Amino acid sequence: MKKWVLSVAITVTLIGCTSSPQRANSNLPTGMVLLENVKQQQANIPYKKYQLANGLTVILHTDHSDPLVHVDVTYHVGSSREFAGRSGFAHLFEHMMFQGSQHVADEQHFKVITEAGGTLNGTTNTDRTNYFETVPSNQLEKMLWLESDRMGFFLPALTQEKFEVQRATVKNERAQRIDNRPYGRLNERFNQALYPQGHPYSWPVIGWPDDLERATLADVKHFFQRWYGPNNATLTIGGDFDEAQALAWVNQYFGEIPAGPKVSATPKVPVTLDKTRYLSMEDKIHLPLIYMGYPTVYAGHPDEAPLDLLAEIIGGGKTSLFYKNMVKEGVAVQASVSHPCQELACQFTLYALANPSQGGQLGKLETKINQSVAEFEQRGVTDEDLQKAKVQFKANTIYGMQSVKGKVSTLAANQTFYNNPNQTVKNLAQYDSVTKADVMRVFNTYIKDKPMVVMSVVPEGQKQLIAKVDNFVAPKPKVAEHAVDMEVSSKQTTSSFDRTIMPKAGATPVVKVPQLWRTTLSNGIKVIGTQSKETPTVELVIYLNGGHRLESVSQSGLANLTAAMLHESSQTRSSEAIANALEMLGSSINFGSQGSQSYIQVSSLSANLTQTLAILNEQLFTPAFNEQDFNRLKQQQLQSLQQSASDPNYIASTKFSQLLYGDASPYGVPSSGTLETVSALTLKDVKDFYQRQYRAGSAQIVAVSDLTQTQITTALDGLTKWQGDANAITPLMASKSAPSKVIYLYDKPGAAQSVISIGRKALPFDADGEYFKADLMNYPLGGAFNSRINLNLREDKGYTYGARSGFSGGDEVGRYTARASVRTDVTGASVKEFMKELQQFQSHGMTEKELDFMRNSISQAHALDYETPYQKAGFLRLLQRHQLTDNFIDTQQDIIDNITLAQLNQLAKKWLDIDKMIIFVVGDKKLVKQQLETLGYPVRIVN
Structure with a gap:
């Protein structure tokens, strides 16, 4: 079943206690008003909603169960705000806004949060961009300083050099996640057929490569000024914090940022098809895939709920008609139906992966899919269908409240798209009220005998497997004459206080290890x-x-x-x-x-x-x-x-x-x-x-x-x-690695990127011995975003979307691995940089600053370790599996506090010898072999 936006209840008590807006409240900072106070009841996430004079919406949700806070800034801008021919800007900004601002140095955003023991990321979709971090609760002011600086003071730090590096990073991300992945281009090709030319969903969120090449620094500056003002943003804070103090900080750091241009809602224009469109694509795959879709409504439409239930009944698991008619019969390896919704449009999608042993003909699968839909129409909706779907919705609702992040994300999304953080209460009522007649009505309205898009994805050279001959060719994307729809101010924001001073953290919170x-x-x-x-x-x-x-x-x-x-x-x-x-x-x-x-x-x-x-x-x-x-x-x-x-x-x-x-x-x-x-x-x-x-x-x-x-x-x-003695496992025999000082190459013709793996056998797991200490040693080298390896290959060179290194250990064996997917044209150069970083770290070790960074980051991260049931279960299993004492975390902390630079650097000398490592590359031999041969090692082809 589609993952609905989750609320926090299983019963159908619908309303919390909501106060009227308080526009005059002496306890609030000047210019701030309280719009809502929704208290805890059975069907809601409790919160308070405020607004600043500049239009910024602020939502607070307190949860004192764990010593952490989650901060989310959601901007109501995604790829749907872009112009045709100027795609990819919103996603590009997701990257750009981590690169420092007027008062925050380059790469400092990642370093500050990681050193504080936190985690962070940003995501972009068609309709919004969000930035978020989870940190120990004493770090809240610091997070608000960081987020406010990139909201109000980003442009002065934006340079051509940063723009070019992040443009290269986005290209690498596209190559890794789309071009070098099976079926990676399916969605963007499908959406070109489903949506009319120029529709904001007709281009991919990551953007077309030509559009990214065409973009200029001036274009992206205008895009930022147009969409990233406080009046187009929602700041949501959840977790263990004092509300009055949080509001004072919010007002201090965000209150003086001027509002951006007025933002109007994008029209929701219904999508229609004049006839069924067929298109196909060859890909480097084994399993042929058929993907079919109908345009339907939009997120929040009254028919969204019954359409979701319809998708579940036809193709939502082992009890569905799709499973019975295709997977159970062996003609498909997988088959499913879903109804994904976005702000402007939804689509009812049906797909199946063909079983090549049964011929793999997608025309046969199309017939099976249509027969399953016809069987549904004949059978209709049962009482059990509805009850089962509603129980799952209610269960998913409860599972979704297991983390502060989940609750904050729900509040932020509901405010952004519905102007109602409490929207999940309405959703719960809508799904609970769906009738069998509703499901049949939406089937007849949107699916029965309606035109659709049918896409075939087949292995290279096997066009005979497609469902039908193509009757649709996507028009060439238009190129917009301009990148903005209005003039925006070039005036820079000034601050009433010294923003270069990073706030200090509060008292270290007490970590609550599970009882x-x-x-x-x-x-x-x-x-x-x-x-x-x-x-x-x-x-x-x-x-x-x-x-x-x-x-x-x-x-x-x-x-x-x-x-x-x-x-x-x-x-x-x-x-x-x-x-x-x-x-x-x-x-x-x-x-x-x-x-x-x-x-x-x-x-x-x-x-x-x-x-x-x-x-x-x-x-x-x-x-x-x-x-x-x-x-x-x-x-x-x-x-x-x-x-x-x-x-x-x-x-x-x-x-x-x-x-x-x-x-x-x-x-x-x-x-x-x-x-x-x-x-x-x-x-x-x-x-x-x-x-x-x-x-x-x-x-x-x-x-x-x-x-x-x-x-x-x-x-x-x-x-x-349950009975039976423990099973006997055959002792592990000694194994021999392939010779080192050789580069092993696996030929992957046409690969969009090369995948590099460098490493050696290492240590099995231990909680307080050499394995644990070696992992501490590697942290500044390749264990964090701002490690040496990632900053070199991603941020400085633009070779990759990400590069990491680390130790992994089991009960018997372990390994050390450094890995990245890199641009094909810099495969040899990337291996060279890996080798250089490993050799330098082995020879000279980490610095005192890196030692402090490692200590702070790993020590403070414990506040985030035990929040969800899943995290708690993982901690318990660690104790159980390795027979650790309940206070082993204290032992580890003692090691972190007292291990010396000399001890760590000795471990680097022992484990980071490149001459004892295997270098393995998966890539296109005709393009990378010569590059690799310049590195001085023989290149051996492996099968």
């Missing part, structure tokens, strides 16, 4: 848990020692296939009946496998835990292991492997592991298996592995819930009948 409880079930299964009262939910994970390590190398992929089989039919019910039961509860059960463990993840509303665990027991103890299910899942796994082989990043990951550990080691073969190993697997292999892996003696449980220890252990009583 733990432990117990052992009567059959010996150890359980560790904590109570989290913020949401009435349960996150339960059962871990089983084994996973990929329990299977032989020749049977790689068996653990994954066995876990997939446990999602299927039981001895008493079909997989569809089980899925239906879980959906009616708003619960999910996920079986999976990783390198050294299999797992079972259970998410449930607390009130439904007993029924959810009854379904788990059915799946776990009485699987049917049907031959038909096995054949279908095996075929899906094989097709997935072949599809992955077209992804340069998958190739880089799997082939690099093979070079490090060899193909005779389980760590040198992917846990998903290979075509050879998965092809040889039988149903008997699955049954045998199930008996070996899914034993009580190998199991441990982590639980995070608002329920008490007694309530959880009582609910787990059904698992006490």
Whole structure:
């Protein structure tokens, strides 16, 4: 089901207590008015809404449960505010506004927040751009200083050099996320056909490359002045803070920024098609894909809710008609329906990935899709359809309130698009009131016999697989004569105080490490848990020692296939009946496998835990292991492997592991298996592995819930009948890496970028030994955004969208890896820069400033570690898996505080020797081989 905008309730109590606007309040800073005070009730996020004289909307949501704050600044500008032929400006500004402002130095934004122990990012879509950071609560004033400076004082720091670097970064992002990714260009091609030429959704958010090349510094300055004023922005603050103090800071830092030009709403013009449009595209893929779509309404339209439910009923999971008619029959590997909505328009989309073993003809899939839609029309909507969808909506609502970030993002989006932070209350009522007749009405209005867009994406050279011959060619994008729609002022903002002085942080907040409880079930299964009262939910994970390590190398992929089989039919019910039961509860059960463990993840509303665990027991103890299910899942796994082989990043990951550990080691073969190993697997292999892996003696449980220890252990009583000793895992044999001082090249013809991996075998995980200390050593080199490697390759050179390095360690082995996707034309230069940074850091180590930065950043980040149930569960699992003491964080902090520069630099000398590292590149041989040969190492081609 489409992820609706989430509110924070499951009942249908609709109104909080809202006060009238207070335009005269002596307790408020001058010029600030209180517009709303929405208190906590069962169907809302409590907040207070203010407005400054310059038009800035301010929303405050207090939550004192964790010592952190989340700050979000949302500007009502996305790609829809651009002109045809001048695309990509909004996304470009997402990058530009991290590059410093008049009183904040270059790269300082990332450094300040990272050193404060926070996280940050920005995102752009068709209709808005937002910037956000989560930091310890004592850092709030500093965040407001940073955000206000780039709102009011950005242009004086904007230079041609910064513009060119970020333009190159955006090009790299496009190459990495679109051009070098399977199906990456699907959406932009599809939207050209769905929307008329010149419609603001007819061009991609990231922009057309030619438009970015055409842009000038003057263009982007005008774009900023037009759209990034306080009257087109919403500042939302959530978390642990004092409201009066926060308002005073907001007024100080934002109040004197002048309003920008008046902003009017973009008209919502209905989108229509005169006939069904067919188009196709060849791509570097294995699985042919058909993607169909109808134009519908717009976000917030009364018909949005029933259209969402319609999409869920036709193609929303194992209980849908799409799954039954295509995935279950094996003609498709995946198939789904959704109804994504944007501010100006929504689209009803249907897609399926064809199974090449069944021919892969997209024309057949189009027929199957149309037959499924016709079957829906004949069958109609059932009471169960509606009830199931509404239960899921209410469950998703509760899961969405597990973090302050989630609540702040919801408030900000609702204010931006509906001028109502409390919009989710209205949404909840709308979805709850949808009737069967409503669903059939919107089907007849927007879908039945209506023209649509049908796009085929096929492997290169296989045009015979397309659904129908193309009858649509996208018109060449128009070039706008100008980049702004009005004259804007060139006057610079002045400040009444010295903004060059960065505010000091307040007193360091007390980190609230979860209070733990432990117990052992009567059959010996150890359980560790904590109570989290913020949401009435349960996150339960059962871990089983084994996973990929329990299977032989020749049977790689068996653990994954066995876990997939446990999602299927039981001895008493079909997989569809089980899925239906879980959906009616708003619960999910996920079986999976990783390198050294299999797992079972259970998410449930607390009130439904007993029924959810009854379904788990059915799946776990009485699987049917049907031959038909096995054949279908095996075929899906094989097709997935072949599809992955077209992804340069998958190739880089799997082939690099093979070079490090060899193909005779389980760590040198992917846990998903290979075509050879998965092809040889039988149903008997699955049954045998199930008996070996899914034993009580190998199991441990982590639980995070608002329920008490007694309530959880009582609910787990059904698992006490689980028996079996711990499984025996074959000891790991010694493995030999491929020779170093060689550059290994995997030829990927036509690759839009090269993927570079440089590294070596390293240390297994430890919490307070050499592995932990080595990770501290690497932090300023490649562990943060403003690390040496990323600043060099991304910010200084413009070679990549991002570059990182780091240690990763498991129970038995570990590795050190430096990695980036880079422009093809600078592949050799990028490897050279990697080598230079590693060699310099090994020779000279980190500086005293870098040591201070590492200490501050990692120490203060603990305030963010335990907020959500998922984070708490991860912390508990770390304790349980590695048998750590409850206060191991204190031990780590002592190391961080006292480790010396000499000790860290000695670790750099030991682990960063480039002559002991493997250099591996995935790229187009004819374009990069010669570049690599200039580096002085032999270049060896690998298959």
